[in-house]
Amino acid sequence: MAQKNRTVIDPRQAERRRSLIYKILAAVVLVIIAVGVTFWAINSNKEDSATGGSATPTGVTENGAIRLTGAPAGTAPKAVLTVVEDFQCPACGAFEQQFGQTLVELGKRPDVAVDYRPIAFLDRGQTEYSANAMNASLCVAEALDKTGDKADWLKFHNLLFAEQRAEGGPGFTDSELNSMAGKAGVQGVKQCITDKQFGKWVADQTSEVMKDPGFKGTPWVQLNGKTINPQSPTELTDLVNAAAK
Template sequence: MSKKKTPRLPAVTPEGKQSQRTRREEMAQLLVDRKRDERRRAIRIQAGIGALVVALVVGITVGVLSTGGEDEPAAVPAGLTESGAVRFGPDDAAVTVRAVEDFQCPACRQFESALGATLAEYRASDDVAVEYVPIAFLDRASTTEYASRALNASMCVLADAGADAWMAMHESLYAQQPSEGGAGLDDRTLASMAVDAGADIDAVGPCITERRYDDWVQEHTDEVMSSGVGSTPTVFVNDEPTQPGDLVAAVDAARS
């Protein structure tokens, strides 16, 4: 038998060794380049995400500041003068009586009881105008901010049905004025009174329960109080402060 010969591997020349080393170096360099490219790509992705997050944060912040930084103006009831009064009488009246009142104020109820008929005569005359400036600074006299709720209810009537209906509501609020320290009339009662005064329940009902003019009530009250009014009723005849008991004499003097 002949011996099986072991195949001989081709000899590696110095040039072959150099070629293998070059390929290994090229592969190593490719690996390094690939890892470097992957790192750069990851950095670019992270940078893009960071920029997007910053943009979103800035956008949200700007949106919040633009909507919440400035308060929206208060809804103002239709039918008021520029000074926030309900006016009866001609614009060119020789005499203007202005009464600042609060529907929770017992002294205002007494004023209306004593001089309501006289004020009605003035409202019907050609030379005397009457302005009512209702405010709400006596919320502390009830447990439900009744002064503000009553004024808001009267403004709901004014906006829906006009000045004559407001006057009917005005008289009803004083006729049914609750005692101080309690809860005051509830919203359902105020809505019923508003309808009796001539307003539409579908209009005044939500207006009363939502306290639609509450912001205006607070702003208006602050403006009137800051003008020098310190109590109610405060009465003026042609912008001159007048004691309620001296009202008729003051009007007669202004007429002459």
């Protein structure tokens, strides 16, 4: 009677196979954990998403302004008051002190739109005061674009002038800008501010305004496209009333 061949198992080979299997399983687990962490990080920062400085804001008008108006959606106000400003500009700060409250009241009217059009043309040398402040204002406007209510943007705008630093200085830090946004009631803009999300758009918009033959500096005030130079809040209101008829 023939004997059956008996397979001899080398215990060392079996151990190597088990070790290889364990290593493969461990690697799979690590990959799964890594994917999970990445997914969590992306979704936890969804509000703070950034695009490395190349994003285009959606919460602005066709000419890049943040508009405040009491006009119903889809209607065109008869009087459009445009204020081109630089957040580093001392003259813009003085203009805000003199005319700021009047602009607030005009911006509530259904027949008037107040278009705030920031630019960043005063940065010199190493400072990026104007560009960083302008980018932050766009981050705030973008965060509020879903509601269509720019009241909190105006609070942020006013804080930038109320706490304005000396021209030519370093300006506000990213942390300070984010803190001011919080004071204005706006959250979820930290990453946008830190990453200078609208950096390229800020530069392009500034260049576009500065190429305009009518641009002589800031503040530049226009009413229905024509430059005006009101000397008092009353005169400004009278000019707007005449344009709104």
